Amino acid sequence: MNRQLLKKTLIIAHDLLMTALAVVLTFVVRFDGWLLNERLQQLPLFLPPFIVFAGLVYWFFQLYRSKWRFASLPDLFNIFRASTVLALALLVADYILVSPQLFGFFYFGKITIALYWLIQMFLLGGPRLAFRYFKYAQSRTGLERDSNTPTLLLGRGADIEVILRAIESGTVKKMQPKGVLSYRSDDLGQSIRGVPVLGTFTDLDQVVQDFQERGSPIRRLVATPSALSPEAHPDMLIARARRLGLPLVRVTSLGEGMRNAELAPLEIEDLLLRPTVQIDRTRLETFIRGKRVLVTGGGGSIGSEICTRVVAFGASDLMIVESSEPSLFHILENPTLIDSDTAVEGVIADVRDRERMREVMGAFKPDVVFHAAALKHVPYLEAHWMEGIKTNVFGSVNVADAAVEAGVRAIVLVSTDKAIDPVSMLGATKRFAEMYGQALDAEFRGRGDATRIIAVRFGNVLGSVGSVVPKFKAQIARGGPITVTHADMVRYFMTIREAADLVLTSASHANQEGRTLDPRANTDDRASVYVLNMGQPVRIYELAERMIRLAGYEPGEDIEINVTGTRPGERLHEILFARDEPMAEIGIAGVMAAKPIFADRARVNEWLDALKQALVAGDRAAADRVFEEAIPEFKRRLQPIPAPAQPDPPASRPAAASRSA
Numbered sequence: 001m002n003r004q005l006l007k008k009t010l011i012i013a014h015d016l017l018m019t020a021l022a023v024v025l026t027f028v029v030r031f032d033g034w035l036l037n038e039r040l041q042q043l044p045l046f047l048p049p050f051i052v053f054a055g056l057v058y059w060f061f062q063l064y065r066s067k068w069r070f071a072s073l074p075d076l077f078n079i080f081r082a083s084t085v086l087a088l089a090l091l092v093a094d095y096i097l098v099s100p101q102l103f104g105f106f107y108f109g110k111i112t113i114a115l116y117w118l119i120q121m122f123l124l125g126g127p128r129l130a131f132r133y134f135k136y137a138q139s140r141t142g143l144e145r146d147s148n149t150p151t152l153l154l155g156r157g158a159d160i161e162v163i164l165r166a167i168e169s170g171t172v173k174k175m176q177p178k179g180v181l182s183y184r185s186d187d188l189g190q191s192i193r194g195v196p197v198l199g200t201f202t203d204l205d206q207v208v209q210d211f212q213e214r215g216s217p218i219r220r221l222v223a224t225p226s227a228l229s230p231e232a233h234p235d236m237l238i239a240r241a242r243r244l245g246l247p248l249v250r251v252t253s254l255g256e257g258m259r260n261a262e263l264a265p266l267e268i269e270d271l272l273l274r275p276t277v278q279i280d281r282t283r284l285e286t287f288i289r290g291k292r293v294l295v296t297g298g299g300g301s302i303g304s305e306i307c308t309r310v311v312a313f314g315a316s317d318l319m320i321v322e323s324s325e326p327s328l329f330h331i332l333e334n335p336t337l338i339d340s341d342t343a344v345e346g347v348i349a350d351v352r353d354r355e356r357m358r359e360v361m362g363a364f365k366p367d368v369v370f371h372a373a374a375l376k377h378v379p380y381l382e383a384h385w386m387e388g389i390k391t392n393v394f395g396s397v398n399v400a401d402a403a404v405e406a407g408v409r410a411i412v413l414v415s416t417d418k419a420i421d422p423v424s425m426l427g428a429t430k431r432f433a434e435m436y437g438q439a440l441d442a443e444f445r446g447r448g449d450a451t452r453i454i455a456v457r458f459g460n461v462l463g464s465v466g467s468v469v470p471k472f473k474a475q476i477a478r479g480g481p482i483t484v485t486h487a488d489m490v491r492y493f494m495t496i497r498e499a500a501d502l503v504l505t506s507a508s509h510a511n512q513e514g515r516t517l518d519p520r521a522n523t524d525d526r527a528s529v530y531v532l533n534m535g536q537p538v539r540i541y542e543l544a545e546r547m548i549r550l551a552g553y554e555p556g557e558d559i560e561i562n563v564t565g566t567r568p569g570e571r572l573h574e575i576l577f578a579r580d581e582p583m584a585e586i587g588i589a590g591v592m593a594a595k596p597i598f599a600d601r602a603r604v605n606e607w608l609d610a611l612k613q614a615l616v617a618g619d620r621a622a623a624d625r626v627f628e629e630a631i632p633e634f635k636r637r638l639q640p641i642p643a644p645a646q647p648d649p650p651a652s653r654p655a656a657a658s659r660s661a
Contacts, residue, residue, distance in 0.1 A: 148176035155224030287508035289314035294366035297373030299327025351395035361406040392429035480559035506530035
């Protein structure tokens with residue numbers, strides 16, 4: 001018997017024993033003499049079936065599933081409901097089945113049943129609350145006794161209470177909370193689970209100094225999500241922490257009991273974004289749970305995050321396809337994948353190899369495929385255009401065809417905002433891959449069991465390979481200068497996790513839409529391209545300025561910003577929808593859709609044949625002509641935009657410009 005099963009068995013045994021004890025105690029308290037003896041004599045006939053009935057009631061209200069160390073109001077409410085059902089059952093039985101008309105007496109009576117109800121709730125809820133308090137007292141004693149790090153907690157009361165519960169339960173270790181700082185003045189003077197609110201964020205220096213003078217110096221600052229909201233002015237917070245020389249970490253998740261909580265160093269990029277979109281976890285769990293999922297390019301930035309999210313949402317099996325052996329090894333060693341219940345496999349395979357893709361898909365038989373394998377760096381693809389076509393176009397064709405052949409329910413092509421009005425080889429190859437997927441998807445219109453093929457577009461992802469933020473951080477660490485290709489360059493940004501979750505959300509919508517679409521409906525009635533809400537675009541020059549200030553320096557004085565000129569295939573502004581693509585709201589936060597604009601399958605196949613001939617001949621002009629015909633808005637190999645004159649140093653520029661980031 002494993003430990004989890006043993007715990008559940010003990011909980012069930014405890015609750016059934018307390019049920020029998022509640023009935024006996026009710027009679028002892030309510031009756032005496034011959035009235036008590038008469039009822040105790042009948043007890044062997046009444047008690048066994050009542051205990052069986054009580055066990056069914058407890059199972060229905062899931063009393064056995066809650067952990068006693070986390071006993072809370074929802075658990076007590078379930079006990080209240082279960083006890084009420086049992087009391088009502090006694091009332092029905094006593095007044096209908098054992099009524100004076102049949103047996104000449106009431107076995108319980110109304111007052112006795114009310115007394116039983118109170119005793120039953122006490123015997124079920126009391127031990128749970130006592131056990132929780134015992135664990136709480138034990139953890140408090142351990143916090144004082146062990147060599148834990150004196151810590152200040154930063155944020156609003158609701159977030160602070162959750163992390164304090166996690167500390168008490170042992171989920172978050174090696175931390176001794178000494179006080180709380182809130183950015184809201186109305187939290188002052190309060191105490192949260194015995195830890196006082198000592199001031200606001202502006203009082204950080206004074207609070208740290210007070211603890212230093214008492215001989216108990218603060219060694220760490222922990223920021224909850226609310227501490228990083230715009231209204232909390234996190235820029236000021238990180239600047240003060242740097243000045244005090246205190247490590248500042250953030251809580252990466254806040255859930256019930258914070259059972260999966262993690263603490264991570266607060267990075268500059270954590271302060272650069274708008275609030276992330278709230279993900280419908282239930283929707284994603286319903287879509288992914290029990291599915292067999294295959295991810296191409298699973299060792300890359302986006303692919304690896306999709307893998308971890310798929311595992312988190314309960315996939316039964318995960319196949320990771322990767323052409324890079326080091327990348328495959330790295331993702332397979334990810335603790336999230338190793339510690340999960342998902343069966344994880346990895347294969348070395350190149351999406352360019354058509355037969356290998358058919359072999360992998362045919363053997364694994366996935367339900368959902370996420371195609372994240374791609375070449376995506378604009379300057380490299382401009383210089384090595386043939387490789388871009390081989391991977392991004394023909395690799396996508398191979399994956400899509402193999403998936404359809406294997407009977408996959410949904411294929412998601414991870415695309416880019418550069419696919420719209422493309423001016424680069426990256427954009428053109430990604431847009432062409434989208435068009436192939438749309439043509440293929442159109443063939444299955446009206447077939448509820450057919451494969452759905454969609455594309456999901458988004459922009460720059462913070463922390464991904466090639467992202468500008470890690471590059472800027474490295475340049476700041478070297479003392480500068482920071483290099484920006486154009487002073488007016490604008491980009492969208494989002495976190496890797498948010499991008500992965502919204503990719504899964506798009507897939508869930510497409511899968512649902514494909515199953516419910518009226519067979520008589522027109523192809524245009526369903527979405528084929530999904531676009532993630534990237535928020536407001538960010539001016540790269542101002543991003544560089546803000547990162548310099550967050551690092552404790554002054555732009556133009558301590559660290560220079562050099563404008564180097566745009567690279568081949570680069571443009572100033574990214575676009576999320578083509579001019580002729582009808583946009584549509586799909587009722588899901590963070591995701592919009594576009595109705596498909598595409599050529600038929602036969603025409604697309606002609607273009608593919610022409611691209612093959614261009615590759616064989618090494619003729620880029622021929623390849624460009626194919627893209628220009630297939631994608632009319634494609635601008636054939638635009639020349640780089642000349643670099644503008646170096647802008648004035650930040651100190652002499654208008655204040656509004658430096659604040660607009």
